[in-house]
């Protein structure tokens with residue numbers, strides 16, 4: 001039977017499939033179509049120039065072996081690049097490039113640029129010349145490990161981040177999900193991993209992106225009809241850091257695309273780092289299959305820093321900025337701004353600014369004035385401890401009893417109310433709430449919240465409890 005382009009390519013594919021991972025095969029070979037066989041040259045069509053470059057970079061030897069096996073020693077491979085975004089949409093523009101002729105490719109690229117009138121055809125995700133692929137990592141050099149102060153509140157997350165930075169993709173912390181309330185250092189820690197990887201492995205491609213920007217890029221790629229290139233761009237990253245992943249909630253299309261990118265990176269031993277203001281279990285409107293991926297590696301929580309850590313953070317910042325500040329002012333700041341390190345830093349910076357404008361020493365009076373702006377806000381952020389205290393006082397119980405294992409109905413209800421208000425009034429995860437209220441798990445907290453919701457509807461007395469406690473907490 002005479003050989004056709006289809007039959008030759010099919011045999012090549014069988015050979016290739018046996019030699020690479022299933023994921024790589026699906027990504028890079030399934031989209032290829034055999035176009036023509038003439039003499040000993042097989043033409044295959046690929047979806048983009050980027051695709052062609054990737055094949056040449058990573059699979060040229062494999063392609064050569066497969067083709068030589070099928071056609072013989074003088075076999076030649078010709079790429080036909082499908083350019084779907086052409087000015088004339090009816091007729092896709094194609095470009096032919098023989099295999100392994102990169103110098104040739106350069107001149108061809110020029111030809112494309114002049115042939116196409118629409119400059120937007122240039123792929124926004126591709127930096128030309130894959131050999132020298134340089135992607136700006138978008139990392140903030142101030143957010144290194146050296147400026148991240150260690151404390152009880154962040155020890156696990158920090159150690160896991162360091163382990164990942166030492167061996168990206170090589171630990172079981174993949175993905176590494178750093179979660180916690182607002183301004184507690186998630187972004188800082190994620191950048192620290194990226195910076196450390198760049199330091200230790202300069203050849204690795206690291207990219208930091210916010211989930212919001214990722215979503216915008218994805219929408220743009222759909223609009224410009226280059227979604228494949230968008231995906232392929234992300235699939236070549238070695239360490240991908242996506243900040244505020246909870247912002248993907250409700251965005252099904254972007255979740256789908258992220259799912260594919262995630263799978264590809266994970267299967268190829270690349271590292272994924274995610275940050276979120278919620279634990280996976282609390283994320284809403286995120287597809288189950290994606291949530292379960294998030295739980296594959298390690299979810300490390302950043303808790304609110306204790307006084308000692310807050311003091312160290314202030315001292316560290318003052319030291320780095322070369323500023324002196326009286327001890328009592330430092331203590332005042334650390335004691336009064338508790339729940340958000342960004343606010344703590346903000347107060348510190350205002351204080352330094354005030355003192356330099358007024359050319360006066362930083363005094364405790366000045367600190368009180370500045371802190372007022374922040375304390376109001378932080379007062380609104382009620383702590384779990386405070387809620388437990390208010391609920392216990394209301395029912396005239398000791399906090400230890402509220403936290404105990406007892407199943408007495410009135411104590412169970414008090415405990416459930418403490419859990420309910422902690423969920424409602426703080427940024428803590430169900431896991432963190434459970435941990436602080438009698439070392440319960442997140443399922444118990446979830447159950448408590450549902451029970452309180454139901455009881456409020458069916459039991460007038462209970463509804464009164466909820467309203468009273470709510471009022472007390474808002475007044476406090």
Ligand SMILES: Nc1ncnc2c1ncn2[C@@H]1O[C@H](COP(=O)(O)OP(=O)(O)OP(=O)(O)O)[C@@H](O)[C@H]1O
Pocket residue numbers: 143147148149150154180181182183184185186187188189244277313341342345
């Ligand atoms: N342990 C720490 N040591 C030193 N600085 C810290 C620490 N934790 C947080 N910071 C500082 O606090 C500020 C806020 O941190 P970051 O932006 O990382 O918070 P975030 O958790 O990502 O906040 P958001 O929820 O708003 O995204 C940053 O300037 C960061 O450097």
